[in-house]
Amino acid sequence: MALGDVERQRIARRAALEIKEGMTVNLGIGIPTLVADYIPAEQSVMFHAENGILGVGPSPETGKEDENLCNAGGFPVTLIPGASYFDSTLAFGMIRRGLIDLTILGALEVSEKGDLANWIVPGKKVPGMGGAIDLAQKSRRVIVLMNHTDGKGRPKIVSTCSLPLTAPRCVHLIITERAVIEVQEDGLALKEVLSPYSLQEVVKATGAPLMY
């Protein structure tokens, strides 16, 4: 089932804690976009937008939008001091070169090995991978924000992905409305259970063994 606004904001707030001073961060569309609102003002973070901006700032006030200053999701943004514009080859050059410290994105499935599936639903139309493969495969750290289960209540965290992969072994941390789970060498480590869920509710809704 779809997440309510309160849960989406809570996931975003929790994810913001993973962003450290001085990091370069790329936020995917959806819940990841909300993360920027929870970064403390004194923390200096460079937000990267793959349409060609390094140093994305907060959304502009209504009426002050610039149609040519948008993030990769197409929404108006602002700049912070030190920001720069560049073309898409340089935007992805930064990604492929391994200079993005952290990418936060959504997922359809994540495996216990950190495999990520977020671009193909078999039998449904495939709208393309966009920049997801580049970001998932090349970022130093990948955090997935998603609903713990799918629309039918089935686990999205699984032993082996059933969907085609966006990138193998790329996810480092999973944050859902129920839990924070770290992908470790030997499997998934449950780091936090988020209220009001119980440990058992988390374990039951997870399709792979959890270490806790």
Next chain:
Amino acid sequence: MALGDVERQRIARRAALEIKEGMTVNLGIGIPTLVADYIPAEQSVMFHAENGILGVGPSPETGKEDENLCNAGGFPVTLIPGASYFDSTLAFGMIRRGLIDLTILGALEVSEKGDLANWIVPGKKVPGMGGAIDLAQKSRRVIVLMNHTDGKGRPKIVSTCSLPLTAPRCVHLIITERAVIEVQEDGLALKEVLSPYSLQEVVKATGAPLMY
């Protein structure tokens, strides 16, 4: 033997006649550099320097040189309106993309097929090809300016190059102190004999058949 200044200037002046309105032209170092001085002021030509300038203008007055505004030979230049700076990938992107209408350069040997040899003298140190292969292979038209014979009086225009090639079948026109020779499908066509040389002196100093 080395060419005197009068002969060098004469070759350059003759070469300038090959530059047409609106062309993009790259001039190599040596005699080719002198060609720019003979372009009529009213003719609009874009001179390309492979170190990253399009729209090179005349040399600056003495004392007005800018150490960071030089041509590929390392000599101070100026800009004309419409000029731009760019990095070396774009400078050579223009060349490889086939956007240089005319390149004028020197040569050690040219064959009757238009093969160009200008970077390796066997037994001597090879200082590298620089941008010569890119320019010779990719320019729409290549004109060679050179001494008709080498230091020992041997022909530099030959049936088959003895030196390793810079680029096969790339030369369109050869201008020497003795003659103007066009490379045609069926061989070399002698277009002009330059005074004080006689037709026979040209033919004798040329190591390939000439059509005239």
Next chain:
Amino acid sequence: MDKNKVVSMEEALNAIKDETCLMYGGFGGVGNPPSLIQGILDKGVKGLHLIGNDAGFPEIGIGRLFTAERVQTLITSHIGSNPIAGEQMNQGKIRVTFFPQGTLAEKIRAGGVGLGGILVDVGLGTIAAMEKMTTKVRGKEYIIEPALTGEVGIVYAKQGDAYGNLVFDKSARNFNPMVAMASNLTIAEVEEIVPTGELDPEGIITPGIFVNYVVQSEGVNWPWHWET
């Protein structure tokens, strides 16, 4: 250099015919050339082969060509923002080929600077690398991705001069500089045409040598999705 490349919209559009392979700049509509797209719609051109980052939105930018059924094939990175293009793909009305976004940008750039292609490892280990030719360099596997070029490239610039030197606006730069280099004929739609010599030589992003026609833009003629 006085070569004057400024032409009327009509003259520029002569280059774009039924079934032309048309490459376009822009990312999510931002940087798509609005007046050229309107001109293509008005001219009635159809069966286009498109190459560009995405399919815009149904009523925004390049997406309008899908809505008006003028597209035959598309090489792109995603069409998620244009459900009409998605529907046409599912119904077999258009054939769509996807590449990872960074790979697509480099394939177009490679075409623009006269390279044959690039070696890239993005997508290895996924179905995006299926049936791809690969090669090993220093023991590491890479996909061989051929360069892309178009018959006509259309870009949207903030300022341009009569020689075709271009400057783009903020995040509207995106794919425009690569597209400007990668086609046999490039048409630049420019918001402000300035006298040659006025643009700062240090700030020119696309040197005019890559541009064939400059046309005056009439500006964006669609509401943005964040406005509605």
Next chain:
Amino acid sequence: MDKNKVVSMEEALNAIKDETCLMYGGFGGVGNPPSLIQGILDKGVKGLHLIGNDAGFPEIGIGRLFTAERVQTLITSHIGSNPIAGEQMNQGKIRVTFFPQGTLAEKIRAGGVGLGGILVDVGLGTIAAMEKMTTKVRGKEYIIEPALTGEVGIVYAKQGDAYGNLVFDKSARNFNPMVAMASNLTIAEVEEIVPTGELDPEGIITPGIFVNYVVQSEGVNWPWHWET
């Protein structure tokens, strides 16, 4: 972004040791970083592996490292302007590998943007293509040229800020933007260090993300060959 990358020359030079693989910007001396080169000479570093467009002149730019016998190998496009480097090559004191200039620029750029290499046809049919791996794309033959990266990259910029954003000066740009991207650690020697936020975001050529250290330049400390 307040990350301050401005360091002393001494601190920056800690990264450059005997036998370091050092990539440098510049073309015929123009754009070679003068104070960093002086610092390398003063520090006494030797056995360097260099990658850059050319070898400068004996008393100009990067050429000074050859004259002082600090170089072990060189990957370049030509050394015609530096007879001392030529002599060292002929005597077997340095090992030199040549690439066509445009190919070299693209190999370095490929390293800078995380590609494995490029496909290029320049040099085909000549000895420059001997022993090269080739592949066919759409029926046409291309040389497979692997990307180049360095351990340390040194560049010379006109202006820079504490984050490492860089702007170059006229034809001193040349190889600098590619070198700034292609090394594990990039040191930018800057003529004028400006407050972060002062550089026009549209005009920044090298975004600071690629730069690790910024050092204040003391300017060119050699006479140019056209001056003498």
